Amino acid sequence: MTRRRTRGVRTLAFLTACAFALTAGGAGVPLDEIRQVLREQALTAPAESRLRDLDAANLAIGLQAIDPAARYFPRALYRSPNQGRDAMSGIGAELLPSGDDLWLLPFQGGAAATAGLTDRARLRTIDGRSIAGLSLDEIAQRLRGPAGTRVVVGIEDAAGGARRLTIERRSFRPLDVELVQPGAHRILRVREFVAGLTRPALLATVDFIENTGAGQSEQDPIILDLRDATGGDLFEALDIAALFLPEGAQLATLAARGGVTKTIRAPAGTDLEQPLILLIGPGTASAAEILAGILRDHGRARLVGQTTYGKCDSQTDVRLSDGSVLRFTNRAVRLPSGEHCSGVGIAPDLAVDTATLNDLSRLVPRAIGAIHER
Amino acid sequence: MKSPIAWSIVLFALWLSGCASVSTDPREGGLAGGIKGLSTGAYDARIQEREDRLAVLRQVQGELETERADLEYTKAQRKQKVAAERARVRRMNRDIAALNQRVDSLSVSANRNDQRVRTLRTRVPQIQSQSARLQSDLDALEGSGLGDTEADLKRAQLEQQRASLQSEYDLLNQMSLDLAR
Numbered sequence: 001m002t003r004r005r006t007r008g009v010r011t012l013a014f015l016t017a018c019a020f021a022l023t024a025g026g027a028g029v030p031l032d033e034i035r036q037v038l039r040e041q042a043l044t045a046p047a048e049s050r051l052r053d054l055d056a057a058n059l060a061i062g063l064q065a066i067d068p069a070a071r072y073f074p075r076a077l078y079r080s081p082n083q084g085r086d087a088m089s090g091i092g093a094e095l096l097p098s099g100d101d102l103w104l105l106p107f108q109g110g111a112a113a114t115a116g117l118t119d120r121a122r123l124r125t126i127d128g129r130s131i132a133g134l135s136l137d138e139i140a141q142r143l144r145g146p147a148g149t150r151v152v153v154g155i156e157d158a159a160g161g162a163r164r165l166t167i168e169r170r171s172f173r174p175l176d177v178e179l180v181q182p183g184a185h186r187i188l189r190v191r192e193f194v195a196g197l198t199r200p201a202l203l204a205t206v207d208f209i210e211n212t213g214a215g216q217s218e219q220d221p222i223i224l225d226l227r228d229a230t231g232g233d234l235f236e237a238l239d240i241a242a243l244f245l246p247e248g249a250q251l252a253t254l255a256a257r258g259g260v261t262k263t264i265r266a267p268a269g270t271d272l273e274q275p276l277i278l279l280i281g282p283g284t285a286s287a288a289e290i291l292a293g294i295l296r297d298h299g300r301a302r303l304v305g306q307t308t309y310g311k312c313d314s315q316t317d318v319r320l321s322d323g324s325v326l327r328f329t330n331r332a333v334r335l336p337s338g339e340h341c342s343g344v345g346i347a348p349d350l351a352v353d354t355a356t357l358n359d360l361s362r363l364v365p366r367a368i369g370a371i372h373e374r
Numbered sequence: 375m376k377s378p379i380a381w382s383i384v385l386f387a388l389w390l391s392g393c394a395s396v397s398t399d400p401r402e403g404g405l406a407g408g409i410k411g412l413s414t415g416a417y418d419a420r421i422q423e424r425e426d427r428l429a430v431l432r433q434v435q436g437e438l439e440t441e442r443a444d445l446e447y448t449k450a451q452r453k454q455k456v457a458a459e460r461a462r463v464r465r466m467n468r469d470i471a472a473l474n475q476r477v478d479s480l481s482v483s484a485n486r487n488d489q490r491v492r493t494l495r496t497r498v499p500q501i502q503s504q505s506a507r508l509q510s511d512l513d514a515l516e517g518s519g520l521g522d523t524e525a526d527l528k529r530a531q532l533e534q535q536r537a538s539l540q541s542e543y544d545l546l547n548q549m550s551l552d553l554a555r
Binding site: 080082087108109173175176177179195196197199200201203204205207208212 | 500501503504510511514520521523524526527528530531533534535537538539542
């Protein structure tokens with residue numbers, strides 16, 4: 001199966017850092033150390049010729065020829081995936097390029113949401129100027145600005161309705177699990193899995209829904225929106241899967257270099273028994289699609305949306321002697337069914353078209369209907 | 375020219391029609407309405423109606439006052455909860471910092487290749503930075519610009535995350551004590 005054009009969500013706050021990380025080069029890159037780490041620890045032993053070809057000026061290209069997920073981060077630009085999202089100052093939304101469109105994805109409680117943008121919408125203009133012909137970086141630059149300043153965006157929602165919004169930029173730290181309500185049902189949205197933080201935030205949010213009911217009963221399904229979840233800590237995703245499965249249920253098998261495997265099973269602990277719906281799409285990647293695959297294999301969740309990205313491998317970050325960091329693939333993840341989703345993705349139980357996938361007010365009723373069809 | 379008597383009749387008729395309003399309110403009803411209101415008891419009814427309306431307004435004002443007091447109480451409770459949570463996170467931060475120092479010394483005395491030492495060396499700095507993040511999130515919760523619902527949800531998440539980190543700290547701490555023996 002060919003990989004889709006839409007690739008992971010790019011956070012405005014990260015754009016600059018990622019751009020630097022991908023093009024990092026120049027003097028001082030510990031190339032021999034990088035070669036040694038990959039030679040000894042990469043999931044698949046790289047060809048010596050590829051390792052020899054690595055050079056500081058074209059490191060990003062050389063690394064990706066060895067491992068598409070490999071990245072090099074100079075010390076100053078590294079941000080641990082276990083830190084969670086930093087506080088950001090700006091419009092409180094992410095940009096998602098998809099096909100010819102650029103979508104704005106608002107964070108709950110952020111400036112864009114406060115201005116009235118509650119669901120994703122296509123970005124059309126910034127301060128009256130069309131974004132046509134502008135690069136992603138230029139668009140991000142125009143949206144950025146200090147707290148207290150304003151920007152006017154022209155948007156078109158998923159149903160095609162156009163409007164203009166004045167957004168006052170401000171400092172903001174997103175919730176680890178968001179709770180959005182496009183209609184009668186509340187939806188939990190996870191965008192990344194952070195070690196030790198996402199699972200408790202999810203549990204707190206489920207409790208919050210129960211304690212502030214608003215007509216929602218314990219038998220109502222939990223709807224988890226993973227459409228924009230690009231991954232994160234694999235074990236955090238496994239811990240979340242375990243919340244919905246009985247003790248001892250197989251979660252995944254991790255395969256390392258040389259065929260060494262380890263099977264992970266659900267530990268004893270909290271069990272959430274409500275029906276579960278996962279909203280997935282091409283932006284659902286890595287740890288997020290592994291979570292979806294595990295719960296699908298156990299028949300514990302109904303998957304609604306579109307086929308996921310297709311990356312069932314896990315990466316590790318190794319700190320090098322100069323403080324810089326090398327990220328590379330060190331494990332392949334097999335689902336309980338034995339399936340390995342890399343390059344294939346996880347298919348939904350109920351497929352919807354792209355217009356529906358982008359519109360929660362249409363997607364959620366379809367998803368609720370899917371539970372009753374079981 | 376018409377006689378003065380005819381003019382007087384016309385003017386008197388106009389004056390009477392000005393007074394003949396349907397309102398029984400003496401400030402509005404004119405002479406005829408006022409006389410009618412007083413004689414039929416409609417004026418008393420009007421006063422009663424005003425008094426009833428005033429009573430309703432007073433009741434609404436009382437309810438608003440109670441609601442305001444409830445909100446103040448809720449706000450004070452929220453502040454109290456956040457303050458208590460901040461104290462718990464501060465305490466946890468101190469504990470984790472002490473554990474981190476112990477792990478540093480363990481790295482010298484214990485076998486560096488021991489899986490437990492490696493786990494401690496990896497995870498303790500991580501929970502230290504996550505705990506510091508919780509602290510800054512709690513510090514920023516007041517005046518964060520979040521609406522009440524989001525702020526309540528954020529606080530609930532922070533509490534659960536703190537409890538989860540605390541459990542992990544307890545396990546790591548126990549592991550470090552076992553290693554030190």
